[in-house]
Amino acid sequence: MTVLTTHQLSELSVEGLRAYVAEQLERSRARTVQLTDAVDTDDLVKQHSKLMSPLVWDYAHIGNQEELWLVRDVGGREPLRQDIDELYDAFMHPRADRPTLPLLGPSETRAYVVEVRDKVLDVLDHVKFDAGRALVDNAFAFGMIVQHEQQHDETMLATHQLRAGVPVLDAPPPPAGRRLAAPEVLVPGGVFEMGTSVEPWALDNERPAHAVQVAPYVIDTVPVSNGDYLRFVLGGGYDDPQWWSEDGWAHVQKASLVAPRFWELADGEWWRLRFGHREPLPLDEPVMHVCFYEAEAYAKWAGKRLPTEEEWEFAARFDPETGRTRRFPWGDENPGPQHANLGQRHLRPAPVGGYPAGASPLGVEQLIGDVWEWTSSDFRPYPGFRAFPYDEYSLVFFGTDYKVLRGGSFGTDEVVARGTFRNWDYPIRRQIFAGFRCARAPRPEELRS
Template identity: 85%
Template sequence: MNHQLSDLSPEQLRAFVAGQLERSRARTVQLTDSVDTDDLIRQHSRLMSPLVWDYAHIGNQEELWLVRDVGGREPVRQDIDELYDAFMHARADRPALPLLNPTETKSYVVEVRDKVMDVLDHVKFDGGRELVNDGFAFGMIVQHEQQHDETMLATHQLRTGSPVLDAPAPPPGRRLPAAEVFVPGGVFEMGTSIEPWALDNERPAHPVHVAPYVIDTVPVSNGDYLEFVLGGGYESEQWWSEAGWAHVQKASLVAPRFWEVADGNWTRTRFGHREPLPLDEPVLHVCFYEAEAYAKWAGKRLPTEEEWEFAARFDPASGRTRRFPWGDETPGPQHANLGQRHLRPAPVGAYPGGASPLGVEQLVGDCWEWTSSDLTPYPGFRAFPYDEYSLVFFGPDYKILRGGSFGTDEVVARTTFRNWDYPIRRQIFAGFRCARDPKPSELH
């Protein structure tokens, strides 16, 4: 999927949209069919909805936007709108709601999808409505489903019981040419005004000046982070912000989530498998405060959102801003670890084909990367098509994550895509890389 969508004929665009809808639904079905009814309706963590809620919510959003709004059709189940409104009910409260059972949920989402395919057959993509230009409403719903699929994958990581998901191992890592990359800085075009399926907070494109900085070539690994743990990082207040230290005390944090010591050896649990801690994989399931503390301990800091995107997109040779680190080509398996293909981050150095022109690697896929930036609107921001996607979240409560994880689909994994969460969250597939200001000797 790329910004050449506008070059497609209506028939080609229809076929492309149908393929994306099919792909996302196949993933949803895999994530829900892999567990039994009890697992579907159980709440595996108060941080997460029951899987059956996510499943019906996916269908309800599809009905609201594509069946009713774009299609102008009669509602399928107007009576359940409030049940599946994410703003009406906190996740912790959703199990107590009179939700559709798994059988009802499956038949509901199938009925909605049948109607959506009929709407798709008849919609005019150039009918003057911004919502349907270049198939935007369909793209928004595909991305919504894929984002919930990643959320459901995180729920799978939290469930107990025997493993139910499987995938091949990612490609091996390699020795890196350098641990850090000097970035000369400059002015680049941040965000986008031309990606047809980009969401409102990614828009509009605007020039940003970035001062010179140094950034890690790859995300921080488990082995690197283990040194911080073993060095007493969680016991030393000096590395933590005031809010971070308060959270460490309150939550009794001693290591990343899903890490344990067994017989003197560090292990981690991944989708029901207990395994030796893989030292060469990017660290996962750390909150913003942990990332921030590690960076300070290492004599560095977290990159700003602007620095992250500059490293991912700027091409110093041409002076232009690329779509992806490797160019304008849609992500392939040679570029990045995406789409639940491997069910774990790849070892550092596994994707030389995904490097940016500056030589920064694994910026897309593997793990979401915490930045030091709050979620704020870009200059000229306009809420579209509804305030609740971004507008209501702007402010200092949320920190920006960039790049996508192994559970993020390619349709979401734009280098302009902005994810956000509370700084205490650890159930998401989040890691980080560090940055620092250059030394005077590095500026000459």
């Protein structure tokens, strides 16, 4: 499904825009239904981890947000279920407490989201996109809700990874990897346009576009692999405080970390649990289910560091030949299956080197999809940031508590996986599909060559 630019949206007729939005809404809902229909009623209402909501909470929350923004706000319609607003307010109830709430059951949830969607499609048929209201300009509110559902779908996919029992999800394998021409890429540095002011469905923390100066640096061609990370594990990385920050070492000891989450050592062999499948550790895939502290420690052990958020985006979007900042590493073309591993297409990261067509002009690969990549940056607003359309999406999270992740994972949908999209989480989180790549300062001889 093509993700349109502002220019492309503006070229659509009103009916064309409505059809585009309807298709995006349907595509997101089909994924939600797949993830919830894959399990029985007990699995839907069960909390598989204190870190996650029951799947049925996510499902009803998706419908409630759609009702709040599209039925009531954009459509000006009467509430369907105002009585459940507090139950599905993510700020009112921590995830660990949600199973204790009087939640809608699976049947009631399904009926509710269907009713909401029927109302939304009626609103879509009548909304005036030229009403001079920012919330409906370029169908922004609809795009926000599509992205919200896809983000929760990725969250529900992470819940599937945490559930016990027989596998219920399936997908074909990703493309094979290949040998890389070089393990690192020298990035010459320069000035580029970070963020965006033109992507029609970009969220507030991606805005506005602003010039950023980046000094020269070296960055890994691909994310760190399981095989690379295994050497850190076998080399005693989790037993040596010299590689860890003070906070990181305290977390290693408190949480008794010895390897990435879902790794297991049995009879001298390393195994991985993936959506109910126990399989030999695939050494050529990007490592995932590591927290920020683990990524930071590995980088120090390797004589490197994590890239800043600015360095990551510069490597992903800047074209040194033209001096232009692209939408994606490969150009302005929307992500295709040849470019990136997105949308739950393969249910695992692709081996390193699997997407040569997705390389940036500098030769950096797999920046979009496969695994979210930890950066060293705290989650901060850009200069000129303006909260829109509500403070609770970004504003309340800014500060030193959260670290920025970039690029998306194999579970991220293309409607979310922009080159400007910013994710964030606590530095201890490991249930997300997160990995990393390393960076370092260039050596003098590298700058002279």
